[in-house]
Amino acid sequence: MNIALWIVTGLLAVVALVSGNIKMFTPKPKLAQAPGGQWTATAGAGVIKTLGALEVLAAIGLILPAVLDIAPVMVAVTAVCWSILMIGAMITHIRDGEYKVITANVIYLAMAAFVVWGRFVLEPFVA
Template sequence: MNLALWIGTGLLAVVALIGGITKTFVPKERLAAAHGGGWTEGADAGLVKALGVLELLAAAGLILPAVVDVAPVLVPVTAVCWVLLMVGAMATHGRRGEWPLVALNLVYLVLAAFIAWGRFGPGSFTG
């Protein structure tokens, strides 16, 4: 169980890191032209950057608390936050009719829910 949780956490952290770097450092106009980035056309540049920073923090929050053994409860808390972020992403892409992206966000949501369930429960870092 622990290995599956670590693999899932690593995969989700990579997704968050890539998304965070992209939203934080790629200009909004370039994001809007990219596949799946059309949602940024109607969004304020500050919102896009803020979401990028949140994704960078999520990448760190999924890994660092457990690795350095400082407040490891932040790992499942971060996973719950990712679930909420994916609900918003699914709503945004759903309104735009981007169903493959909704499905991808659902996969990320399920992975984050698995991590939250595992780290709050049977794969907890305490005990």
């Protein structure tokens, strides 16, 4: 189970890192034209970049605490935060009528829920 948790956590970290970098470094008009990016047309550039930075921090928080063995419980806490972010993303995409993108959000939410359950219940990191 530990290997499955590491695989899912790693995949989630890659998603967060890529998504965060896209939000931080892609110009707002280009983001608004992308599939699932309609919400950026009405959001401020600072909000978009802040969300991107939070996603990059999530990628770091999903991996480094366990690898460095410094407060490894933060992996599960980060996965909880990612779950909340995905719920917000789903609400935003529903509001904007971007229903195709919600499938990805549901998958990422399920992955994060698996990490939360796995790291808090099944295979918690031992101090």
